[in-house]
Amino acid sequence: MQLYWWPKTRSLRALWMLEEVGEPYERVPVNLQQGGQKDPAFLAVNPMGKLPALADGEAKLAESAAICAYAADKFPEAGLAPAIGDPQRGRYLHWLFFAPACIEPAFAQKFAKFEMPETSAGWGSYDRVFAVLEQALTAGPWLLGENFSAADVMIGSDLWFGIEVFKIVEAKPAFRAYVDHCLARPALQRALAIDAAGV
Ligand SMILES: N[C@@H](CCC(=O)N[C@@H](CS)C(=O)NCC(=O)O)C(=O)O
Numbered sequence: 043m044q045l046y047w048w049p050k051t052r053s054l055r056a057l058w059m060l061e062e063v064g065e066p067y068e069r070v071p072v073n074l075q076q077g078g079q080k081d082p083a084f085l086a087v088n089p090m091g092k093l094p095a096l097a098d099g100e101a102k103l104a105e106s107a108a109i110c111a112y113a114a115d116k117f118p119e120a121g122l123a124p125a126i127g128d129p130q131r132g133r134y135l136h137w138l139f140f141a142p143a144c145i146e147p148a149f150a151q152k153f154a155k156f157e158m159p160e161t162s163a164g165w166g167s168y169d170r171v172f173a174v175l176e177q178a179l180t181a182g183p184w185l186l187g188e189n190f191s192a193a194d195v196m197i198g199s200d201l202w203f204g205i206e207v208f209k210i211v212e213a214k215p216a217f218r219a220y221v222d223h224c225l226a227r228p229a230l231q232r233a234l235a236i237d238a239a240g241v
Pocket of ligand 1 (some may be wrong): 050051052053074079091092093094104105106107142
């Protein structure tokens with residue numbers, strides 16, 4: 043597998059996921075400052091010209107949540123997704139999709155300060171997204187109770203970004219405890235070290 047990445051970007055989510063999986067992969071730097079994302083060879087992997095992206099033989103894909111789902115399904119022995127047919131699969135998919143469908147636009151709304159009627163905004167509102175998430179994380183330790191999954195990689199990295207990097211999410215006790223659980227995972231520590239070391 044080749045992971046197209048660049049430090050200090052959303053690539054961290056895929057990096058963390060591949061470190062959780064523990065299978066060999068190669069990091070291919072795509073220099074966003076020098077327009078590497080517009081290179082035709084990279085656009086063949088992700089026509090959106092965005093990171094992260096993954097190539098695995100003939101399989102080429104982007105979108106962090108899709109990369110997490112792909113890696114979890116390809117390596118079931120890593121135990122990062124409930125199997126098809128397992129009732130927990132429903133909530134797993136719910137939270138995996140919640141990250142790009144609700145958290146990302148809620149962040150964008152907070153940054154850009156735009157208003158939309160809650161009934162037509164797919165994420166409702168920033169407050170609704172984080173109230174629902176707080177409720178989901180209160181029991182802990184993970185979104186699926188005792189079972190860590192790829193959904194935690196997506197939501198955990200978003201909350202980490204929101205609280206510690208962007209500082210736009212209030213570190214409510216349930217969020218703080220959850221992010222601390224995430225930070226205690228050796229795979230996230232390895233991903234953060236790779237990210238900090240740069241290319
Ligand atoms: N929906 C994508 C978003 C990826 C994204 O926006 N990546 C940014 C870096 S954080 C990027 O590659 N920007 C380069 C560009 O748009 O030119 C995902 O979740 O993976």
